[in-house]
Amino acid sequence: MKVLAINGSPHMGEGNTAMILNPFLEGMKEARADVDLFYTRKLKIGPCNGDMSCWFVNPGTCGQKDDMQMLLPKFKEADVIVWASPVYYSGVTGPLKNLMDRQLPLHMQGEMGPKRQKIVLVSTCGAWELSMFDPLLLQMNALYSRPEGSSDFAGALLRPMADGMKEMIKAGETRLVEGVFRAAKEAGRQLAKEGKISEELQKEVSRELMPRDAYYKAAQMMMEQAQKATKK
Numbered sequence: 735m736k737v738l739a740i741n742g743s744p745h746m747g748e749g750n751t752a753m754i755l756n757p758f759l760e761g762m763k764e765a766r767a768d769v770d771l772f773y774t775r776k777l778k779i780g781p782c783n784g785d786m787s788c789w790f791v792n793p794g795t796c797g798q799k800d801d802m803q804m805l806l807p808k809f810k811e812a813d814v815i816v817w818a819s820p821v822y823y824s825g826v827t828g829p830l831k832n833l834m835d836r837q838l839p840l841h842m843q844g845e846m847g848p849k850r851q852k853i854v855l856v857s858t859c860g861a862w863e864l865s866m867f868d869p870l871l872l873q874m875n876a877l878y879s880r881p882e883g884s885s886d887f888a889g890a891l892l893r894p895m896a897d898g899m900k901e902m903i904k905a906g907e908t909r910l911v912e913g914v915f916r917a918a919k920e921a922g923r924q925l926a927k928e929g930k931i932s933e934e935l936q937k938e939v940s941r942e943l944m945p946r947d948a949y950y951k952a953a954q955m956m957m958e959q960a961q962k963a964t965k966k
């Protein structure tokens with residue numbers, strides 16, 4: 735099973751998104767999946783220029799010569815595609831959206847054949863509310879839940895209050911957080927073996943780590959302390 739994962743966080747392997755993505759990919763590797771991980775920050779991929787030449791001038795070929803040429807065949811070969819991104823203004827990061835748009839030549843090639851790809855979303859955000867991911871889920875469903883399409887949306891690993899989670903780890907409060915990482919890894923194994931991620935595991939990754947008011951109060955205090963420290 736070939737897995738293509740793209741992490742759109744500028745923090746790459748050190749970011750909150752990687753905290754969920756990496757155990758998930760580990761789980762897949764343990765189940766013998768062949769995993770390729772790319773960071774948009776390391777790729778040279780320009781925005782789509784919208785001239786539609788990949789449809790009407792050179793069908794299936796993009797006129798821009800950049801890293802997308804290397805990635806397009808990988809998209810075609812993949813059995814599983816993992817989109818990983820922090821929430822930025824209710825969407826994925828700009829570089830990841832650019833990369834998504836640049837898949838347009840593939841839709842002209844129509845070469846997916848009978849294969850149906852599985853699509854997974856991994857995302858983190860600063861807010862406590864799980865609803866912060868709704869716009870991203872809407873986009874995934876719009877893209878991947880059409881019966882005439884060649885892909886199926888296999889599930890989402892969504893981690894709200896990810897910044898708070900990182901602080902909890904720093905403070906040594908790891909008991910609840912470890913359950914989140916375990917669930918992310920198990921989700922990877924499950925997807926590789928069974929082709930889907932259970933609702934229980936998805937819920938466990940998103941589990942509440944502290945009450946909403948306590949989180950925002952702590953976040954406010956940390957912000958004030960950080961501002962004081964920079965003024966000194």
Ligand SMILES: Cc1cc2nc3c(=O)[nH]c(=O)nc-3n(C[C@H](O)[C@H](O)[C@H](O)COP(=O)(O)O)c2cc1C
Pocket residue numbers: 743744745746748749750751752819820821822823824825858859860861862866896897
């Ligand atoms: C430009 C920008 C926009 C953001 N927009 C949101 C947002 O709309 N909602 C939210 O809850 N968090 C938002 N965040 C917080 C990030 O989603 C959060 O810190 C995330 O876990 C960072 O992941 P990373 O460390 O992998 O980059 C934003 C952060 C930045 C820098």
